[in-house]
Amino acid sequence: MSQTIWCQWSDIDLPTGFTLLHDEADLLDKSKLEQVNVYVPKYMGGAKSLAYISEMPNLKVVQVLTAGYDDVLPLIPSGVQLANARGLHDLSTAELTLTLALASKAKIQNLIYAQKENTWLRDVRHSIIDAKIAIVGYGSVGQEIAKVFRPFTDHIVGYTRSGSNGTNKIDNLNLELAEYDIVILITPLTDETKGFFDLKKMKSMKPGALLINMARGPVVVTGDLIEALESGWISAAVDVTDPEPLPQGHPLWNAPNLLISPHVGGNSTAFPGRAKKMIAAQMNRLALGEPITNVVKDA
Template sequence: MADRPAALFAMRSRHLPEFFPPEVMGRLRRLVSVDPDIVAERFDNSRVLEALASVEILITGWGCPPLDQAVLAAAPRLRAVVHAAGTVKSHVTAACWDRGLVVSSAAAVNAVPVAEYTLAAILFAGKGVFAVRERYRGDRGFVLGSIVPGVGNFRRRVGIVGASRIGRRVIGLLRHFDLDVHLADPYVDSTDAAALGAHLMSLEEVLRTCDIVSLHAPSNPQTRHMLGAAQLALMPDGAVLINTARGDLVDTPALTAEASSGRLSAVLDVTDPEPLPAGSPLFDLPNVFLTPHVAGSHGNEVERMGRSAVDEVERLLAGRTLAYQVHQHEIVRIA
């Protein structure tokens, strides 16, 4: 099939078989002419530069270098960037938009495991599992049939901050439970929130009234430290903060102080800085549950993003509307 358009992979080469295992790679190679032995971890490699000269579709992933003006000049036929992962902010530059490139992202697909992680964290937090575990660990015993006071997920108030792809998916998952779900997002009105399955509130109202608050806002200058000492102080005693979005949404020293006092608990998959310094108190606090940025796609979930990218390539070549096209004006509001 000599008429297949030329494509090039741009990502860390070690991730290529995770995104595109044999079956998925085979399907992609029936659509485009692409050499899996040429993976652009840098754009100054001679083989990569030779490939860029004829490439029409760039298939990107984790570790793709920035697509600056020099890269685009070396790729005069490039018309589309299909990202097989989440955010495109680190590699899609202003030059790409100026060139009029079509950009697609698998962020919506990556939202699936993040929302699943968040759902589990919300339900565990509502059940008081983290504190109960610590008590059980300390006492080494319990009275069968005794009722643990103050826990449970019946009409628990949950606050979602940010109606992002992940935030919306989390709200959708929470529909199946007897929870009162509230949403804070300046770009959503009360009608839209109700359609999602949530009650619209201001951020301050969510923080004051919700037992569990889960962050799903993008990282930008306006949202940096959106939860600082003053905002965290609004949260009721015993509340739980969940962050699977970006670490810099939260002022880490302020959260550390609240958690160290025992007033607030936290489930943190992202932190600022990331990783935390080895001496951070957050590692040892019994009311803080830390994971190393694993809520997004890992293991067999990475293949799902590769499959999504191949689907997008197929749509592109068929002249159909892309399912996950990214537009320049959306950049400031997405992760």
């Protein structure tokens, strides 16, 4: 089976008969759009990369490089498969989650400021050892997050809609939030989860607890988060915001007790190599006539 694939990298190990088109600048020659059968939109390429989908008449498969696909799904034509990258970013997202937790609890920002001021700032460092942690959304990423926190604490509880496989039900979260020192959000963005974590939930958290949003920005109500932070009730760390990118002058930038990373959970030095292997594996399945994995919309 011969296929033409567009991807941002030129060094993908493709099966015999596959043709690779690529442009790291994401400026695909429009004269070649009709040749594309498999399209891998540039990672974090945004609307510009996704706009090509409607101009590919022979497209059969869209393989995104993210686990989330809510922004892509409405653009997929009938007859075209959509596959996500479930599993690709699990470990790197877990790594950043742990980084944000450690930095937030230890108030690393204060130490950086003190260093710039040549101040020998000694204070009791807050630890995550033996912390009680809730992970809201316990799919593959949530489970990987639990693994990286496990050396520090055994008090980790996953929350899912069903409450199956040893997890607690999300419906019970409000009643149990006060038990946790750290609450980590890693749910997909759906109609049900949009605005899910509001001021009521924040005020139900233990005073001084840490909220970490690794899900999607709109899962947390931004105005409520600012209010909770300004009240001093909780601290927070977010890799995602609403709106995103966060515009200059937005009040979230200057909210107290907050650490912001600009949606880089999956964008690490480990990403390109892992992504290339995943793409090559998917193309090998196509070449062998086997179903590709992680299909979230059938043709």
